[in-house]
Amino acid sequence: MSGAARTIPAPPVSPETKPFWEAAAAGTLVIKRCDACGDRHHYPRAICPFCGSDRTSWQTASGRGTIYSYSVFRRAPVPYAIAYVTLEEGPTMLTNIVDGDLDAIRIGQRVRVRFVPTDGGPPVPMFAPA
Amino acid sequence: MSIKGKAYIAGVFEHPTRKADDKSVAQLHAESARGALTDAGLSFADVDGYFCAGDAPGLGGLSMADYMGLKVRHIDTTETGGSSYVVHVGHAAEAIAARKCNVALITLAGRPRAEGMATGTAPRNYGPAAPDVAFEFPFGPTVVNQYAMAAMRHMHQYGTTSAQLAWIKVAASQHAQHNPHALLREVVTVEEVVGSPMVADPLHRLDCCVITDGGGAIVVARPEIAKTLARPRVRVLGAGEAVKHQSGGKIDLTYTGAVWSGPAAFAEAGVRPTDVKYVSIYDSFTITVLITLEDLGFCDKGQGGKFVADGNLISGVGRLPFNTDGGGLCNNHPANRGGLTKVVEAVRQLRGEAHPSVQVKNCDVALAHGTGGSLATRHGSATLVMERES
Numbered sequence: 269m270s271g272a273a274r275t276i277p278a279p280p281v282s283p284e285t286k287p288f289w290e291a292a293a294a295g296t297l298v299i300k301r302c303d304a305c306g307d308r309h310h311y312p313r314a315i316c317p318f319c320g321s322d323r324t325s326w327q328t329a330s331g332r333g334t335i336y337s338y339s340v341f342r343r344a345p346v347p348y349a350i351a352y353v354t355l356e357e358g359p360t361m362l363t364n365i366v367d368g369d370l371d372a373i374r375i376g377q378r379v380r381v382r383f384v385p386t387d388g389g390p391p392v393p394m395f396a397p398a
Numbered sequence: 399m400s401i402k403g404k405a406y407i408a409g410v411f412e413h414p415t416r417k418a419d420d421k422s423v424a425q426l427h428a429e430s431a432r433g434a435l436t437d438a439g440l441s442f443a444d445v446d447g448y449f450c451a452g453d454a455p456g457l458g459g460l461s462m463a464d465y466m467g468l469k470v471r472h473i474d475t476t477e478t479g480g481s482s483y484v485v486h487v488g489h490a491a492e493a494i495a496a497r498k499c500n501v502a503l504i505t506l507a508g509r510p511r512a513e514g515m516a517t518g519t520a521p522r523n524y525g526p527a528a529p530d531v532a533f534e535f536p537f538g539p540t541v542v543n544q545y546a547m548a549a550m551r552h553m554h555q556y557g558t559t560s561a562q563l564a565w566i567k568v569a570a571s572q573h574a575q576h577n578p579h580a581l582l583r584e585v586v587t588v589e590e591v592v593g594s595p596m597v598a599d600p601l602h603r604l605d606c607c608v609i610t611d612g613g614g615a616i617v618v619a620r621p622e623i624a625k626t627l628a629r630p631r632v633r634v635l636g637a638g639e640a641v642k643h644q645s646g647g648k649i650d651l652t653y654t655g656a657v658w659s660g661p662a663a664f665a666e667a668g669v670r671p672t673d674v675k676y677v678s679i680y681d682s683f684t685i686t687v688l689i690t691l692e693d694l695g696f697c698d699k700g701q702g703g704k705f706v707a708d709g710n711l712i713s714g715v716g717r718l719p720f721n722t723d724g725g726g727l728c729n730n731h732p733a734n735r736g737g738l739t740k741v742v743e744a745v746r747q748l749r750g751e752a753h754p755s756v757q758v759k760n761c762d763v764a765l766a767h768g769t770g771g772s773l774a775t776r777h778g779s780a781t782l783v784m785e786r787e788s
Contacts, residue, residue: 359647
């Protein structure tokens with residue numbers, strides 16, 4: 269039932285996203301905020317997807333959010349729940365829901381980030397019921 | 399510049415194979431091209447524009463032009479997944495209108511079934527340079543569980559039910575029983591769809607399209623050329639294309655890029671949804687059809703479930719006959735890309751050459767719509783409006 273029950277592929281780390289994965293390794297979720305328009309985005313980019321500014325900076329997120337949508341993939345050897353979670357800070361991110369009953373997952377449910385180890389790379393942010 | 403009336407669909411071909419153990423991908427492309435040119439009454443020597451997408455082997459358009467011996471002065475390898483070939487028809491009409499070519503050939507082919515590809519159920523990885531891969535691939539996004547998230551959200555927001563979605567498959571199966579080439583010709587019921595094994599909540603096995611080998615081709619020609627040919631004439635009236643993505647994290651899974659491509663195509667064509675007698679709607683999954691019909695304006699947003707229920711998409715029964723060949727849900731989804739066959743069946747309907755059991759009476763205006771990629775992350779939408787020239 270947990271994310272650890274299946275092998276999670278390592279995310280490829282690029283120079284552009286290295287700070288995200290360094291923060292992840294330290295157990296912190298960060299997102300990108302644009303210093304020009306003030307909007308926050310995910311996945312993180314050097315160039316703001318809303319206004320095109322190159323003045324973007326990293327911001328620590330609360331790690332709290334709600335489930336926007338999800339699906340339990342029953343056909344997988346170990347069924348898992350893919351989901352979009354909307355962070356308190358605004359952006360909605362693709363993730364997995366872990367540490368709970370897969371059949372109890374609901375849209376609108378409050379969740380909290382939990383970093384899960386990957387196969388030879390930095391841990392990735394998944395979410396568990398808050 | 400409008401493309402309205404500037405180009406005609408002169409030839410179409412859907413490869414009859416559904417499992418091509420004994421053929422190469424290039425061969426399937428060329429056999430499909432030959433079929434469409436023969437249908438039009440043209441030859442390879444007449445082709446001066448070539449269009450293909452990511453399924454074309456090797457260096458795509460260059461490799462296939464080489465294989466087929468084409469001498470082209472216009473080439474377009476726009477890649478928007480399964481919607482590419484609907485985009486290509488619009489681009490071909492533009493190129494013809496701009497006098498860049500006279501006879502445009504569009505081909506598609508692939509053999510995922512013979513190659514044993516886990517088409518919709520294995521996470522796809524487009525390589526470490528894809529900017530999204532690190533933030534998506536570790537979470538196991540497959541084609542089916544991504545579309546499932548769109549379905550789950552639509553159900554949450556609008557009360558759409560699995561039984562309503564099932565009606566889309568039921569309609570496709572009603573049509574497929576008349577298609578001797580269809581992979582699945584058995585008529586199914588709503589109960590059978592919702593009772594089939596769950597693949598990714600809330601999508602059941604029978605909410606998913608088939609996996610087939612094969613291909614298809616389309617020939618688009620300048621009006622002066624089309625008018626010399628013996629086939630019924632199908633005129634391109636309007637085309638629209640769009641890309642929808644995650645918008646930097648401002649996610650809304652309840653609509654598709656059809657909200658942009660549809661109005662653009664209708665405006666160029668000068669027709670309204672109520673003028674359309676037949677629609678080919680990309681049906682990778684039942685949910686794809688439901689959301690697309692809303693987005694194209696055939697019903698209000700959120701009312702798609704009610705609209706598709708009770709046989710409304712069945713030819714001769716409902717108000718909006720769709721995918722009368724059985725579509726991707728029952729007939730064919732060659733190379734995991736269903737856009738081309740959507741155009742083919744719309745042309746059959748406009749010519750009056752669909753199977754008599756599903757032929758729409760007085761089918762003078764038809765629409766074909768493609769969706770390529772994923773509803774949940776990134777997809778291309780393409781809408782094409784065509785008419786039978788009386």
